[in-house]
Amino acid sequence: MSEENQELTPRQQSILNLIVHTYVATAAPVSSKALMEGAGLNVSSATIRNDMAVLEEYGYLTHPHTSAGRMPTDKGYRYFVERLLGDVELPTDEKNTIRHQFHQAKLEMSQWMQLASAVLARSARGAALVTAPQIGQPRIRQLQLISTQAHLVLLILVFQGGTVRQRILTLKEPMEQNALSQAATRLNNVYAGLDAAAIRTRPADLTDFESDVLQLVLELMADGAPPMHEVYRDGLTEVLQQPEFISQSEARALVNAMEEPSFLMDVLSARVGTVQVVIGGEGRWRELSSCSMVLARYGVEGFATGTLGVLGPTRMPYGRAISAVRYVADLMSDLVSDLYGD
């Protein structure tokens, strides 16, 4: 617990590096002897022990009890990610596989998201989570009114960018489909291409019915929050098998996090193009103290962006996770800008 955060010697760095790697692989504390035998630092176990003691003093390692090996602390993981990991990239063949999969998927956002979560889960060995791209300042492209039953009408609202939302409205008195189409056309002529603010200030003489519809449209535009179900998940069950989740409280925290992804948004301050790593809840989420997340925002900044990432135990293959998240996020960004770019 020395307060001085002084530079580590090269050997100390390799030791930390090796401990992180083998601990991630084995989930068991790493002993000095194992390190000596396993890897190419040609010193005795005693020397390694000395350095381990230093690393522990600095707060990068702990051991669960006196006669146990060492394991990384959150601070240790942080150092590893920022100083030792370097720029990791997915192996080229893996990249090609992924790119190929995206290529042969059907041209549909929902398919891409599902694919992205599957790829992330498999490739980063964690629980993957992908949210739909949210339009920043939604603009109407077109609306449509469809009669379904005597007093009921289906309103379909297509936003600039292709997001579609629907709502049912009830009529005071029945209307013909013709009349509905006419109203829709009139509204489209006036309001297509505008955002909510512009719609409010644009005067127009509307029938009562038309202004009711417009009211509903504004409501739908205001509901910025992503519909809960526009979230794709994958790999949760595999991650729950990891030994850290035999304790049901840890498992619960993870499942909760996956079920309520809105909190991800709170975490995620990153810009499109960068990957953010949150280790052990980083103080703010005590329940997630044994979980880490690797997150990125994807899409087109200022227009439509979504979130995607991987959750797992702090003992996570950060290299794989970071490179996979970055690669998939870039891929999704390209897709979004190809499709929805104006």
Added chain:
Amino acid sequence: MSEENQELTPRQQSILNLIVHTYVATAAPVSSKALMEGAGLNVSSATIRNDMAVLEEYGYLTHPHTSAGRMPTDKGYRYFVERLLGDVELPTDEKNTIRHQFHQAKLEMSQWMQLASAVLARSARGAALVTAPQIGQPRIRQLQLISTQAHLVLLILVFQGGTVRQRILTLKEPMEQNALSQAATRLNNVYAGLDAAAIRTRPADLTDFESDVLQLVLELMADGAPPMHEVYRDGLTEVLQQPEFISQSEARALVNAMEEPSFLMDVLSARVGTVQVVIGGEGRWRELSSCSMVLARYGVEGFATGTLGVLGPTRMPYGRAISAVRYVADLMSDLVSDLYGD
């Protein structure tokens, strides 16, 4: 293990009934002494033991080891559900609360589904799962083509019944929005109101582009399977806290079942209006041997139906679950027929 399935005496029935109730409440094997003290059958523990032995011989009870109390077998639960439970109903005040909640929700299928899953989870104390109503034999109501970018067009397909699906298609050469709208109108005039079979046999002279679109429409109509994300879940974390899920393999089976609800469809043979109870996987799902499900189909038979239900440990409050599932299914059926009825 006597093969004769003879009638139980009234007292044996009460004993089975009581054991199921207290076992559901406590999750611990029930002893003869506890039964004698707890409930109003005025006989000694020895008599109860005799009857317990008989019930065990018939296969309705087991005990985990010699000196432990009794607990119900799957067959015991089955007997309980079918012979002892009778017609259970949700308490009126609970019904009112639920009805009220549905009343003040917005008129949107997705909201209702979310609400239904929340209500089920809370009311039946289990993990709830609600799938969107699927159109039986989908018919086109209207299609729409919207240009998003040079070579990309968004196809929106509205089915009879209000389900909306969308897909992006790429053009060989750019087209104006006007030309797209015209094509859509032409296709609508010819094909609106038809199902896939009728579309295939209805001749029409179409441009290349129009028949491409039609091809895509047929594909979308053929994808009968519900989009994975049109499934609402709730209450999973609460159920995972139950003691039977401290074993990670049981927990995994449950999480799997919740993530891959398509297998529910296989199970579900019930008609709209009846509730189906599957206890302990009922032989077919070995992984779910310690789970039960209470399921129902809702909607309008032959037109649009969805699935909804509750998963939990076999040690489940069947009375609550069955009545809640039935009530919510009826509610949802009413909503579907109100909205989408033709």
Added chain:
DNA sequence: TTTAGCAGTCAACGGCCACGAGTGCTAACA
């Protein structure tokens, strides 16, 4: 600065025993 050697620590494991909850059986009883 590194290393060999050694003492010290502590979790894990297995054996042992006492406890107590519950049953099954038998014999007496209504």
Added chain:
DNA sequence: TGTTAGCACTCGTGGCCGTTGACTGCTAAA
């Protein structure tokens, strides 16, 4: 014939203890 009291028996649970072995920390020599 059905019910009950009593008692022997079973078996899981939990505490206790000694052994083992995997590590570390320290010290003194290279």
